[in-house]
Amino acid sequence: MTAPPWFPAFKIAIYSLLAANLALYVLLGRPSEIVDAAAWLVLLVLFEIETAHGGRLTARQRQIIHVLRLAAAAGVLAAAVGYLLESEWLDAANAWLWLAVVALLEVEVRAAEAVERRRETFLIAAVALYSALLMLVPVWLWRGEWLDAWDATLWLAAFFAIELNVLGYAAQS
Secondary structure, three states, X not given: OOOOOOHXXXXXXXXXXXXXXXXXXXXXXXXXXXXXXXXXXXXXXHHHHHHHHHHHOOHHHXXXXXXXXXXXXXXXXXXXXXXXXXXXXXXXXXXXXHHHHHHHHHHHHHOHHHHHHOHHHHHHHHXXXXXXXXXXXXXXXXXXXXXXXXXXXXXXXXXXXXXXXXXXXXXXX
């Protein structure tokens, strides 16, 4: 597949905004939000490296990426549990939905042939998860939680880029 001409600039803009987003959480967020934002950013960068450049990575580099991704996933999981302990139900729902998205992406990346045989099932699951995540944005806006609404929108855009990588746009970007 050929990437749209705007795709590389889009990815650079998203990653720049995510770095600024992390800085906002460091300044304004609760500890669980800071861990969450940092761990997700690391996880996203690792997904980007693997989905965009996976064919050029050595076995050792892939192994390092998997170890780092496991550590980042532990941070994400710790933040998700933290939201439950803090009774931050909307943040918890968001975190657990994103964990399901990552699980789906892992299957798409690791078992591409099996996924291709059940493409429609995976597409329905992805649409359901992303739709549920998108529905949280107006809830945060209604509650006056602008940073959380911004964060959710930004992360949806970031994972749009990852999904395009999985679909094969990476070779062009």
